[in-house]
Amino acid sequence: MPTTTSIKHNIQQTRQRIATAERKYGRKPGSVELLAVSKAQPVTSILAALEQQQYHFGENYLQEALNKIDALQGHPIVWHYIGAIQSNKTRPIAEQFDWVHSVCSLKIAKRLSVQRPATHPDLNICIQLNVSAEESKSGATLAELPTLATEIAALPHIKLRGLMAIPQKAENLDQQRAIFHAVQQAQQRLIDAGHPLDTLSLGMSADLEAAVAEGSTMVRIGTAIFGPRKTP
Numbered sequence: 001m002p003t004t005t006s007i008k009h010n011i012q013q014t015r016q017r018i019a020t021a022e023r024k025y026g027r028k029p030g031s032v033e034l035l036a037v038s039k040a041q042p043v044t045s046i047l048a049a050l051e052q053q054q055y056h057f058g059e060n061y062l063q064e065a066l067n068k069i070d071a072l073q074g075h076p077i078v079w080h081y082i083g084a085i086q087s088n089k090t091r092p093i094a095e096q097f098d099w100v101h102s103v104c105s106l107k108i109a110k111r112l113s114v115q116r117p118a119t120h121p122d123l124n125i126c127i128q129l130n131v132s133a134e135e136s137k138s139g140a141t142l143a144e145l146p147t148l149a150t151e152i153a154a155l156p157h158i159k160l161r162g163l164m165a166i167p168q169k170a171e172n173l174d175q176q177r178a179i180f181h182a183v184q185q186a187q188q189r190l191i192d193a194g195h196p197l198d199t200l201s202l203g204m205s206a207d208l209e210a211a212v213a214e215g216s217t218m219v220r221i222g223t224a225i226f227g228p229r230k231t232p
């Protein structure tokens with residue numbers, strides 16, 4: 001189990017990695033948000049991160065996430081859902097999260113739109129892109145993206161903010177960058193088509209630098225902050 005001291009140290013190091021990459025690749029300082037991925041980590045670890053003014057947290061497993069959201073009520077946390085979405089489980093996501101990075105279909109987006117309470121601010125949405133178009137991976141394909149984005153952007157109570165991708169492990173920085181570049185290009189085509197997108201959710205512990213180099217605005221970092229995960 002990670003200690004409060006190690007989490008403090010790891011957050012400082014991760015912020016340093018982001019700042020260094022921003023400088024190295026000509027990005028504006030502070031333009032890359034750190035999303036701490038707390039899946040399969042205890043509430044005590046989230047509290048330790050909060051002490052370091054870390055407020056954005058990402059979760060993958062719905063029931064575990066709902067328990068934590070409940071336990072941490074009153075803390076100024078921005079909750080991001082980044083896991084697979086079953087269509088019969090969209091309601092608690094629509095009601096309890098601020099962001100959803102893993103929207104893969106119009107069907108899911110419509111459910112989130114209908115189920116988002118009108119009293120809440122719009123739910124922030126990223127479309128998950130399957131860059132390699134593998135059968136086994138979830139995400140929209142490049143081919144279906146333009147139509148999907150237009151349809152999702154028209155829905156009430158949700159706001160399309162950008163794209164998210166989880167590439168397969170690459171061998172080196174250049175390969176990582178090539179995949180992220182394809183996502184950034186897809187995002188740019190949507191912007192050129194008139195979508196006011198401002199979020200590119202790219203980069204994890206192992207490929208943060210490549211993601212910042214290619215325009216990521218939000219890196220999703222788990223292991224580098226909280227250490228290895230226990231199986232949920």
Ligand SMILES: *Cc1c(COP(=O)(O)O)cnc(C)c1O
Pocket residue numbers: 037039060082083166204205206220221222223224
């Ligand atoms: C687990 C997970 C992360 C964090 O991965 P690390 O390698 O631990 O940094 C980021 N994004 C998604 C979608 C994840 O499932």
